[in-house]
Amino acid sequence: VVERVEQPLQASHFRDQGRLTLLVLGPAGGDSTASDATTAGADIRLLSARKLVKHIDGGGKMEIRQALEAAGTDVFLDAATVRGLLPELETKDNHRCTFSGVVALSYAWVTPADPDPQRAQLKALRPVLVWWMCERARRKTGGQGGNEPDATIQTADFGVFIDFMSMFQPDDTTGAKPAYTKPAEQASFGRALRNIGLLYGHAGTVVFKMTKTPLPDSGDPDRVYHRRGWCHLERRLGDLEAPASNSLDVSAW
Numbered sequence: 001v002v003e004r005v006e007q008p009l010q011a012s013h014f015r016d017q018g019r020l021t022l023l024v025l026g027p028a029g030g031d032s033t034a035s036d037a038t039t040a041g042a043d044i045r046l047l048s049a050r051k052l053v054k055h056i057d058g059g060g061k062m063e064i065r066q067a068l069e070a071a072g073t074d075v076f077l078d079a080a081t082v083r084g085l086l087p088e089l090e091t092k093d094n095h096r097c098t099f100s101g102v103v104a105l106s107y108a109w110v111t112p113a114d115p116d117p118q119r120a121q122l123k124a125l126r127p128v129l130v131w132w133m134c135e136r137a138r139r140k141t142g143g144q145g146g147n148e149p150d151a152t153i154q155t156a157d158f159g160v161f162i163d164f165m166s167m168f169q170p171d172d173t174t175g176a177k178p179a180y181t182k183p184a185e186q187a188s189f190g191r192a193l194r195n196i197g198l199l200y201g202h203a204g205t206v207v208f209k210m211t212k213t214p215l216p217d218s219g220d221p222d223r224v225y226h227r228r229g230w231c232h233l234e235r236r237l238g239d240l241e242a243p244a245s246n247s248l249d250v251s252a253w
Contacts, residue, residue, distance in 0.1 A: 005043065005191050014241050015203045017086045020102075023195055024159070025082055037079035040069065043192040044199070045166050046102065046159030048077045049129045056126045062116045062162065064169040066185065077159050085159055089204025099136045100206040100246070104161040104199040106234035107210040108225045113173065115164050120214035128208060128250045132158065161199045167192045200237035207238035212251040225251075 005022050013019040026042030039045050045065060055075050068075060077085075085101035105125065109115035116122055137156035168185035170178035180186035200207050209231075213224040225231045238247030 017089050020198050043188045046077045050157045051075045056122050061119050062164050066171045101158045102205045105208050108213040108228045128253050200234045201240040203241035207247040209249045210251045
């Protein structure tokens with residue numbers, strides 16, 4: 001798996017699910033058929049939209065992946081759900097599926113250590129997640145899912161990629177520069193970073209752009225969406241393989 005994700009990205013990787021599967025399932029999650037299999041071994045862990053809404057409602061904030069895993073915070077999709085979502089990404093004639101099962105968030109980090117210290121960006125994202133689930137449920141159940149809410153919710157859930165929460169981040173902040181305490185996590189981050197374009201540029205994913213950055217009064221004026229290089233890259237990647245309608249500015253929702 002490591003060797004395959006280390007290889008240079010090819011145009012075909014942005015149209016099929018093979019390379020992306022390795023990144024978001026990892027070796028254990030991809031091979032296991034157990035219903036409780038996790039994606040803990042994956043370089044990128046997709047968040048559950050349904051669980052993320054609950055996390056936000058409970059006062060949760062953006063935390064690094066290591067902290068979420070250590071605390072047992074239930075915000076990630078299980079392997080079975082991820083496997084069920086990935087076939088939605090297969091496309092023909094470069095058209096994306098309607099209301100995709102995988103969404104990548106493009107946003108500016110308010111500070112280098114904490115992208116969303118006041119939870120403003122998560123709060124702004126919440127109604128968009130709910131709307132996306134409602135539309136997915138309506139299309140998948142033919143508008144008949146209202147009598148079976150549990151089934152509707154399961155059908156509607158989808159994967160959300162938020163870099164700070166989905167990828168391993170430097171977890172040692174005692175020195176002058178943040179560092180990793182575990183070399184394996186640093187190596188995983190490197191692989192994820194080299195493949196991050198798949199989340200934003202794949203023909204079957206959708207990009208949610210939060211172009212209005214909620215800076216505090218004392219915030220760095222350069223840490224806003226349109227002045228960040230990564231945000232520009234993510235925005236352009238979102239237009240690679242599909243119409244701009246699948247790269248959505250959700251900041252004014």
